[in-house]
Amino acid sequence: xxxxxxxxxxxxxxxxxxxxxxxxxxxxxxxxxxxxxxxxxxxxxxxxxxxxxxxxxxxxxxxxxxxxxxxxxxxxxxxxxxxxxxxxxxxxxxxxxxxxxxxxxxxxxxxxxxxxxxxxxxxxxxxxxxxxxxxxxxxxxxxxxxxxxxxxxxxxxxxxxxxxxxxxxxxxxxxxxxxxxxxxxxxxxxxxxxxxxxxxxxxxxxxxxxxxxxxxxxxxxxxxxxxxxxxxxxxxxxxxxxxxxxxxxxxxxxxxxxxxxxxxxxxxxxxxxxxxxxxxxxxxxxxxxxxxxxxxxxxxxxxxxxxxxxxxxxxxxxxxxxxxxxxxxxxxxxxxxxxxxxxxxxxxxxxxxxxxxxxxxxxxxxxxxxxxxxxxxxxxxxxxxxxxxxxxxxxxxxxxxxxxxxxxxxxxxxxxxxxxxxxxxxxxxxxxxxxxxxxxxxxxxxxx
Numbered sequence: 262x263x264x265x266x267x268x269x270x271x272x273x274x275x276x277x278x279x280x281x282x283x284x285x286x287x288x289x290x291x292x293x294x295x296x297x298x299x300x301x302x303x304x305x306x307x308x309x310x311x312x313x314x315x316x317x318x319x320x321x322x323x324x325x326x327x328x329x330x331x332x333x334x335x336x337x338x339x340x341x342x343x344x345x346x347x348x349x350x351x352x353x354x355x356x357x358x359x360x361x362x363x364x365x366x367x368x369x370x371x372x373x374x375x376x377x378x379x380x381x382x383x384x385x386x387x388x389x390x391x392x393x394x395x396x397x398x399x400x401x402x403x404x405x406x407x408x409x410x411x412x413x414x415x416x417x418x419x420x421x422x423x424x425x426x427x428x429x430x431x432x433x434x435x436x437x438x439x440x441x442x443x444x445x446x447x448x449x450x451x452x453x454x455x456x457x458x459x460x461x462x463x464x465x466x467x468x469x470x471x472x473x474x475x476x477x478x479x480x481x482x483x484x485x486x487x488x489x490x491x492x493x494x495x496x497x498x499x500x501x502x503x504x505x506x507x508x509x510x511x512x513x514x515x516x517x518x519x520x521x522x523x524x525x526x527x528x529x530x531x532x533x534x535x536x537x538x539x540x541x542x543x544x545x546x547x548x549x550x551x552x553x554x555x556x557x558x559x560x561x562x563x564x565x566x567x568x569x570x571x572x573x574x575x576x577x578x579x580x581x582x583x584x585x586x587x588x589x590x591x592x593x594x595x596x597x598x599x600x601x602x603x604x605x606x607x608x609x610x611x612x613x614x615x616x617x618x619x620x621x622x623x624x625x626x627x628x629x630x631x632x633x634x635x636x637x638x639x640x641x642x643x644x645x646x647x648x649x650x651x652x653x654x655x656x657x658x659x660x661x662x663x664x665x666x667x668x669x670x671x672x673x674x675x676x677x678x679x680x681x682x683x684x685x686x687x688x689x690x691x692x693x694x695x696x697x698x699x700x701x702x703x704x705x706x707x708x709x
Contacts, residue, residue: 309634312337315388317381317403319344319353322417323394325622326447327357330392330415331366333626334634338366341373341387343380345395345499350374378682382406389413390633396499396508397515398678401426401433404642408433408442413633415626417447419518419649420642422510424673427650434642441638445629446645448522452628453621456523458613459593459600463527467602467611468588471528474568476520477581478512482574485548494688504550507677507689511552513539513659514652517572521655522648523584523595524560524568531647532560532568532654534666539659541700543575551690551698558655570655662703673709 312334316327319342331337339357344350354374358367375383381403385391391407393400393416400420407414414437421427437444450456462468486501502508509515525531537558544554558570583596591604598615632639650671657665679689692698701708 309336310389312390312630312633313340313388314338315341315343315384315391316353317343317384317391317393318395318399318417319350320394322447323392324353324356326392326394326415326417326626327353328360329623329626330390330630331357331361332623334630337390337630338368340368341375341384342369343375343384345376345378345380347376350376377684385410385412390415390629393417396502397510398422398426398502398508401429401678402680405429405433408437408440411440411442413443413629414642415445415447415629416642416645418522418645419510419514419652420446420645421649422506422508422514422653423675423677424650424653424671425676426678427646427653428671430642430646430649434640434646437642438638438640441636443629443632443637443639444642445625445639446641447622447625448519448641448645448648449621449625450519450523451526451641452625453598453615454618455598455600455613455615456595458615459595459602460527462600462602462611463586463588463593467591468586468593469590470564471586471588472566474524474527474566474584474586476517476524476568476570476584478517478520478572479579479581480516480574481576481578481580482544482554483512483516487548493684494691495682495684495686498550498688498690501548501550504548504552505690506551507679509552510653510677511556511656512574513553513556513558513570513572513656514649517556517570517655518648518652520572520582520584521560521568521570521651522644524570524586525644525648525651527584527586527593528562528564528566528568530563532562532651532667534561534664535559535654535658536664537570537655537658538662538703540703547692547696547698551700553659553701556655556659558658560651560655657708660701660703660706661708665708669709675707675709 314330314337316323327339342350354369361367385407390413393403397419400416404416420430483503488497498505535558539553539556541554554575555573560568560570585594591602593602598618600613601609602611604610654665654667654670657670690698
């Protein structure tokens, strides 16, 4: 992407952003000091090439992912970092240097710290493994570049915010597989013992054919970053990225994709249509951009199964992040580190209580580096793109109030993310004169 000099408001660290960074960084890294490779494995990899890592996106999740990557292999080092904002990059670097003080794992020279819209490509060019953790709107372009340059990839979910982005990721996923590049995506339930145990029981026909289910991400919501004096509209949206669809895709995509992905995984298929409803009741201020605060979707699958999906960002309401599925022989529930199976009479026939299980956020990085060292192949990108599309399909349904078929949705040419951005670019979404943003209106909004 095109770059130009940052405005002064972008260069200057914002105190509230730094506090947000430190808080989120502590949340994602505080529990990550877990067993990595066994000592004998660490001796073996120490004889191999030093794998160089580039971090693209230096917020709390990116910093946490970099920490996990650096702890996953004895012979890796962070050599380059990129972020749109100088203060985010420097805050991340400061935290990582402190965490890995006394080691040689942080080796990011000043000239390898890239700030601006074109920094990602410069940083990736220096690495063997790239971590893609920017707001998801940038993911398709960054993933495509990484694959074309022959890099192994860890990228956060979701992998796009619009249909053209999904198609780009699907094409790059095919190329990555052909090049034998390892790609791990942060849908970490695929690396979590309790979910793996549940999947095994389903494959072993313990609950029979899944005919229905309910998936949830109901919580009080996430951070808000208020507009600061001197910010351009583009900088404000990028700082407050969760509330703008070109960057985030709405919380049905950014968070609830985890639960929708579990439904796809356990069913072994992807939804072919969706219908639902949603809106804004509680989270409806100017700093809440254009996204809804609740969604309810019914997904229909090729097998005939119907999965009910609900996500909500409303304080003081029922909080639940879980999945429940009904089969012809019983039911299964997964949440946190736990899995429970009941027969048709309600009796428990299987349980996995995994409070001592390894942290899946760490495991996914260990598996990535093991595959690279052992010439294995992990190809998470295609499933991630299809589960991203499932969540976008749900968003289309709630925004329009109509039944949306996957085959129609996949033809959409509506692009939310510009191909080129500089700090002189207008923001892709513009506010109304009163500072509010246009909100999707069921029955009127065009989504395909």
